[in-house]
Amino acid sequence: MTFWIAIALGGLATYLLRTLPLAITVRGTAPAPLRAYLDALPIAIIAALAGAGIAVPDGGPTGGAEVVAGAVAFALAAWRRNLLLAMLGGVVVVAALRAVGF
């Protein structure tokens, strides 16, 4: 049930954010600091989730494998700009390091 309420509300909010500025007349433009803030907001939240997922992968603190795998995923993504490749690289590295005891 959590899932359905979450996507109903989250989906509605997303739709209204995308549609209201097209549907109703708003005078003037958003101030520059607000624009800069909203511009940086997604990457900051995603980065926060990444940091949290690396530090505490599954209930307990990381043994180092996730830190290395995170760096590999970052490098792959920056190099090839391919999300699937970066994900697979990160998963393979984390599995390999855990297998040898990290």
Added chain:
Amino acid sequence: MRSPARTALAEGWPVLLTSVVVGATYGVVARQAGLSVFEASTSSFIVFAGASQFAMLELLKGGANSLEIALAIALINARHALMAAALRPFLSRAPLVKRLGLGYILTDEAFALGIGWFRRERREISYYVTFGIGLWACWNVSTIAGAVLGASFDRPERFGVDFAITAVFVAIVATSARHRADLAIALAAAVVAAALRLAGASTLAVVIAGAAAPLLALRGRR
């Protein structure tokens, strides 16, 4: 001369191809996070915003409640209000009912290509509509494909599959940072969130820390 619709596809196909890869990744990871094929594809249909959908999966796994997840989705997608406002002068000729649909297909990608088109002194809305619907179709079809093909694993930690969402977040940061300031904000948010999580904070605290990070950057700029 090519029609606006064909130009949209000719110029936009690399972006469409990328969305197929990301959509399939989302489908696979959604299954791994415990969603059914129906739930995974419905979330792509209703929310239709990649980064916020991946964040939703992480929050679901972390045990967040529905309001917290909806708040995180809204925060991540708040930027679309500014994009819609910027497109308004070019789309306002369309009747209201059509504009309600034009908003639904507004994504980062549709905004970038659409605004590029209108800045070339072109007025045809069909360019934006064609690309937007194309991206919508690619995203939803590839979500279903990924969710159907993505097997669910028995002990995911043994194969590192539990790390998939985190790796996708890292990759989103790496591919969406446009300048050093973006990376500085991302690093600050990641470090603070990691510290909070190690100290036992909830996933909501992590999202709030992420939402606060750009504020520090704005203060520093002045």
